[in-house]
Structure formats: structure tokens, C-alpha cells
Amino acid sequence: MSLPHLTDPAGRYRAMRLIRSFEELALEWVRSGLVVGGTHPYIGQEAVAVGVCAALDPADQLTSTHRGHGHVLAKGADPGRLLAELLGRVGGLNGGRGGSMHAADFSLGILGANGIVGAGAPIAVGSAWAAQQRGEPTVVASFFGDGALNQGVLLEALNLASIWRAPVVFVCENNGYATTLPAAAAVGGSACGRAAAFGIPAETVDGMDVEAVRAAAERAVQRARAGGGPSFLECLTYRFEAHHTMERRFRLSYRTAAEVASWRERDPLATGLPEAARIDREVAELLSAAAEFALASAEPDPATATDHLYASGLRPRSGAAL
């Protein structure tokens, strides 16, 4: 049983629109100062999250990145609770303890966005291994960017997944830049070449085309589910916005306006779906209710700042002198 909200093209368009509109609202809230700390916008990359999640079942899991809102929403997280998380409110997915970079919803198999590049991949392998040991059919999708291709731990994770035949789909969102460093200047060899070196089937897909991503992800998920081990997808995509909302302050010029414009022409939301306008209206309503929920959610009590530090309930000593 695949994710019920992503079973048809309209559902997938709705999810992409939700991510797009969510991100636009988040940008607005960052600019107005409502969201502190900023966010890493996913705008432009929606087809990857939605295409991959369309191939997953509800019980499947994912690990996400610092640019994680799209993955979290595509897997089905409540946009109101994600917005509340960005605001640091108690109604947030993580009770306001995680913020944009750590959004998680374990009830939906979302094992967390991660602030350390590449860190989610070996966690995904371990979770997949655990499911495999228990004979469960769980598949874990692990999202990461082109920047993570140069993290040693990612390569170690590919090796572990390969020797364990772990049911993991490694999803490289190659958006061309590791912050400001072009992939061409950073990645020796190729993304798929790295996976191939570990004996992992790899393919490059058009990350601006949700159906192309879905088709490739379905092949990978089926392989994993059938005991065929990990797969690697390189999704060629682009972020239309900055690396981080803070970038606006620095007037950076690491990409040309023409380059951004040429990718915007390939907007994944330009699907030509006949019911797009109706879906857009529905999403706008959904999001306005989500925003209302988030804004109405309470600020956390400062006295609870160390709650959840230990799962065992250990309470830390106070830092105050008296």
C-alpha cells in the first residue's frame, strides 16, 4: 500500500504544490522575523521528494537533510505542525526542540532531518538493517545532496549497505552546488560512479520530472523489498532560491541569473494538469489553516528547556550557581 496521498498524478501535484507554497510562506515568515534562524528552501526540488515518496509505503522510512521540509511533507507530515516547529512552538512536530533542520515524525517513519551533511545515510542503513533482521518489509530512503558525496561516512554507508544488502534507496539530490561550491569543482568522478564502485545499481534521473523520479524510485524500492539490496538514484535538480535564507545578506554571485532562469523554465510544478488551479486553491486553504494552527500554538515554557534530554528521564544539573 503506497502513500495514499501520492497514488495519482493529481496527488503528486498537490504534494509538490503544498511543498512550494509551504516554502514560500516559510520564506515570508523568515523575512518578517517570525521564524528565527532561517531555513534552507527546497523550492525547485519538489519533484525529488514527491517522486521518491510516491514509491514508498506508509511503514517505510526516510532520513532527511538540512533542506528537509520537502521530504517531511511528502512523507505526509502535518504542515501545521511543521510550521509550528519552524516557529519553535509546543505544537511543532518536535515540540519546538528541533526547528527547521531537525524536523522528525517517527510515527510516519521520518527519522529526522539532519544538520550534518551525509549523517543520515548510515543511520538509514542501520534502521534498514534492523528491519531486515526482524523480517519486516521496510525500505528506507535516504536523501542527501551532492555535497554529501564527499563525506567519508556516506561512502562507508554505501559499503555497509552493499555488503548487508540493506533495503535502502540512496537519493542524491544533485542541485549543482554544495552551498556555493559547484559540483563540477567538488566531485571527482561521478555520483553514480561512487555507488557503482560499491556494487550498488545506480541511475541518473531528471529530478525536475516527478514521474521520472517516481518510476526510478519504484524500481529501486521494488529491488530493496525483494531482497535485492540498496540502489542509488542521482536526481538532477536545482534550488531556485538561496542555499539558506541568510544568503540574502551577503549578495553572493556564485550562479548567474541566466542559469537560474533556465532552470526555472523547467519548474517541476509546470505539469499542465487540468485540475491544477483547483488543487492550488485547496492547498492555499489548507496552508492558511496550517498557518493559523501554528500561530495559535503556545510558546514553550522555559522551565521545560531540558525536557527530553535523556530518554531514560535523567534530569541534568542546573547551570545556575544557586
Add this chain to the structure above:
Amino acid sequence: MTLLSYAKAMNRALSDALEADPAVCVFGEDVGAGLAGLTPGLQRRFGAGRVVDVPLSEQAFTSAGIGAALNGMRPVIELQIPSLLFLVFEQLANQAHKFPLMTGGQARVPLTVVVPGSGSRSGWAGQHSDHPYGLFAHVGIKTLAPATPTDAYGLLSSAIADDDPVVLFAPAGALAVREDVTAPLAPVPIGAARIHRAGTDVTVVAVGHLVHQAVAVAEELADEVSVEVLDPRTLYPLDRSALVESLRRTGRLVVVDDSNRFAGFAAEVLAVAAEECRLLAPPLRVTRPDGAVLPFAPALDRALQPGAEQLRDAVRAVLK
């Protein structure tokens, strides 16, 4: 009489935990062969799917342990040498420890890391001789350093049963200790100190293998001073009430700690004493030097470790 060795005690703790709970598993290099002395026989008994030989990829298999823990397992990671902890500091400090809070209580990471042979093993030189428990205690990871076979069994059992990540340092200097075990082996609670020898004049807080040295020094000085030897066993969370009670009896403190002096574990014990007790004399520390790196030559290696003579001198000095 059955003499139980430290390594055998840990082996039994692992074996009992694997037997009792199918969620327990072991990841480590050479754990099938049992090279580090902790795991012999376990793979044969429980299978290669539960006692897992892993490639030399400390960061990935430690993180995989985290992922498995997030998905219901209780992995025990064996790291053969303490310096590997530096490689996986990101995984333990920045991932495992932070997951429960960052997820608002959604996640728990019941992961145990065992380091058999921490500290100097004479001749293993700069990159194999660290004893970096202070780093983990500082970060807030539960940090254990059992001194005896029964404590090794008891603390390892409690670590595996704990819902948080725990690092257990088995000091190289304690691995040769054998104990005549009469009572059944049992879990030792995390966060409970143990008084190895009662005394009234000076409290010596000794960590890991140095407990045995401290007891020997205390016996040796028995005619001139009554030394209490307190083994915290758990460095974090520290049993502050046991420490404070002991210091109320003795009023004097020496800490002997085989890790670096600056911002080290001994400094925390002194700080607790200064904040919470009225001491009769300034407390003293016997440690490795600030920022120590152990040299290869045995005489140089020994020269940087806390020795019995330094401890004797310190005990006499706090009496003046």
C-alpha cells in the same frame, strides 16, 4: 573458588543480554573471532546476524548502530581502541546524544559503546593510549569506568538496558583483575558510586584501574592515615551525594584520574567538593599532564600516568 576475570565478566554480561532480549546485538571489528577478548564464543552461540563482524568503518557502523537503535534494537558497539572514539565523536556527541531532545522526545537511542583496553597498554604509543572519558562526560553521555569484574558485568548489563547512549571504558589496567565471585552477578545501577575501603581522614576518589592502586596505597599508609577509597564507577552522571557524604566524614580530598588534567574529570570532582563541602585542606589531583600524549618508551609512558608514589605524596600533603 571461581576466579572471574574482567574480560570474562563482560563476555557474560553480553551473553546474558543477548540471551534475554532479541533486540540486543553486537557490532564490532573482529567480534566473531573475539580478538579484543570480550566476545569469544558469542557469534557461534547467537549467530553472525546478532554478533556482527563489521568492516573497518567506525563512523558508519556506529551510525548504523544509531539507526538500528532508532528502529527498536539495543546495539552494543565494540571499539577495540579508545582513540577510535575520536573518529566517532560526531556520531555519539552530535547524533546519538542529541536525538531525544532534538526530536522532542520522539526518539530514544539505546546504544552502548564498549572500549576494552582504554588507557595505556604499555608500548602502544600515541594513538592507542588515550583515556578520553572526560570528553563524553562533558558532552553529557552516560560514561562508565568499572574497576572490577563484578562491576564490569553489572555496569555493562545496566548500560545495555538503558534507554540512552552509554560509553563504557574498560581500563587496560583493570583487564587483568580477577575476582573471587561468590554472590550471583547482578546489574549495577548507573550513577551509584562504591566505597572500596572506608576511612575517616582522606577521601581518595579513584577512577577505573586506579581504584586498585588507591586501595593498595591506603593499606600501605594504614598506620599513619585512614584513607577512604571511593570509586565513582559512573563518571557521568556522577554520584554527588556519595561524594559529599564521604567528604563530610573525611574533610579532605585527593582525586586520582588517568586522563588529562586540564578540564578533566578530576577538575569536576574538585569543583563539586568546593561548591558543596567545607574541606579542611585544599583538594589535590593526580592526573596525566595537561594535553598529554603518551610516548612510546615504557619509562616515558609510565612517567605521564598517575603513580602510587604521587598518590602517597598527595595524601600526605592534604593531611598537613
